[in-house]
Amino acid sequence: MDEMTRLRELRADAPVPDRAGLAPGRERLTDAIAGKDRRRTFALRLRADWRIASLGAVVAVTAAALVLTQVVGASAPAPSAPATVVGDLDLSSPAAALNRAADHLERQEVPPEPRADQWIYIREVDGWQEQQWEELPEKVRKKTPMTYSPDQWVPYDDKAAENDASDTDYRTARESYRIAAALPEDPEALLARLREVFPTGSGPDGAPEAKDEHSFRALAVLLESYPIPPDALARIYRAMATVGGVKVTDHLIRDASGREVIAVTRKYDGSDSRREILIDPVDYSYAGNRDVVTRTHTIPWDSGAPATVQKRGEVLIDIARTHAAVVDAKGQKP
Template sequence: MDEMTKVRELRSQAPRPDAIRLAAGRRQLTEAAEGGVRARRLNTPHLRLGWRLAAVGAAATVTAAAVLSAQLVDGGEGVRTAPVAAMSQSYAVALGSPAETLRDAAATAERAKDPRPHDGQWVFTETSRVNATDGERPGLVDHSSWSRYDNPSMEGGKAGDDHSPRETYRFLNSLPEDPAKVRAKARAFYPKADGETRAQHDFRALTLLTDAYPAPPKGRAAVFRAMAAIPGLKADSVKDILGRDAIALSLGDKAQGDLRGQYLYNPRTWISSGSRHIAVTDNPGGEGGPEDHWKAGDVIISEAQESRVLVDDKGDTGR
């Protein structure tokens, strides 16, 4: 028996890890990828329906997430047992003047309560997501996670474009009132990506900031006001994957990639409620599986945020 055989035998009983063992790493990767989606996708759905929806604020209908039975892996992901169409055609109802809508958003955001976060806390997030290109899990996937409010490894530029919740909260707290200055600061906080126009960069940076949690009310309001001046901004009324009403903000520019992004908000509170990405062109998929086939207008990735709350310990869900 030669020495290579001996080397090969050493620790050869090492087990192959199962999916549960690998779930945390996969989650970290998909979270980074979701940040990347936001970093690169600056597109808008084409909207055909033109009627104005009155009294948006009264239109909030919250569908209890519990309607769909869920199987959750503790603190991780679970695939819903209820059948969900992997891809569904998008629909959107254009709202009136986006600037007016955003002024309402700013006024609503300003009236919210400051969560007054402190070091040592965690942000608990629960989302449901459908990613039709995920061949292994094409249905609705529940996901819960905790992220540390004060995470020094995500501060001071150590994590590139990513910032800890604390750094983002402080940034929002420091924003001036002047919308142009807010946009300039936001662009510096989330540096320009390759090929981005000014409007695309503004839109990406500001929608990322509206998605920040915890956030001081004044800072959020300043962000919505700054957003109102972005050329080509669209506001639409849509339903998310959980059947909830949402206002979708998007850019009217030509799509940069093959998907267009919409960022969703609760119409009553203007709290970020998710996002969705819609195919711009057909993808026949060739010999690929069903996950490689889609038509223009299909919702390819859709995420609904179910809850987000500050808790004192990792593992707490605030309930």
């Protein structure tokens, strides 16, 4: 999947989105209405039960001629003073940071697997998507049965979704838990297994990824799942430290919720941006993700719309997971 192309289409600074830019979003909304859960990275969480659809798709389907009067460009949070050692954290290298996290997780008791009748509650802060939803005209909102909410509940056992093979990146909470729990200790074998589970794109879904980029994306996809047993998370972190091109920011950064978090990064191959996987520095749980521009550049548009300028340090995606829990019923919060 050509993720950066989709992101740029959603971030285009043109006053009216062109048809080419809205086509992927239209497809995602169609799939969501049909009952398919798409990847959240480039989708606005518009809740109808627990289904997901993109904001670009909402605009395309319900108001194709809608003029977006403002496209929000988030600026990068101001980093703290650079330091390779922060308290008990060693941020001098990916191996130092991630192996320390793994050491901590391996000492934790592994809780029982959730029951089939339980639900997964997730709350994520994503100010850009929330503001885009709020800026939609009321008439547009009324034409869609969905509403924006930072809270979502996903059934742990969802056999219908497990049998839907149309999205190769999507796995139910139960599938993800069991995939993670069964991962091998050896980092190379672990990464090979995840590349099988989350295959790379081909044909209309984009060119196949190189091995290291594929590995990092597969790790990022699995880490969005909840829960992951702590011993499995430890193996995942140790494997992540071995992926070519992976770095760790030598200081804690501020996420979308204002927390200080660890950022494990890797630049997209052939692109001017990087993916950041965010980790809580206290319990080493998954804390969200960001996409950040690494070089100021201009993106021309074939439609004749004004070119988009993306500036170094601009945050394109900034999602902070603030709560995650296993609950007994949909709508319940811990």
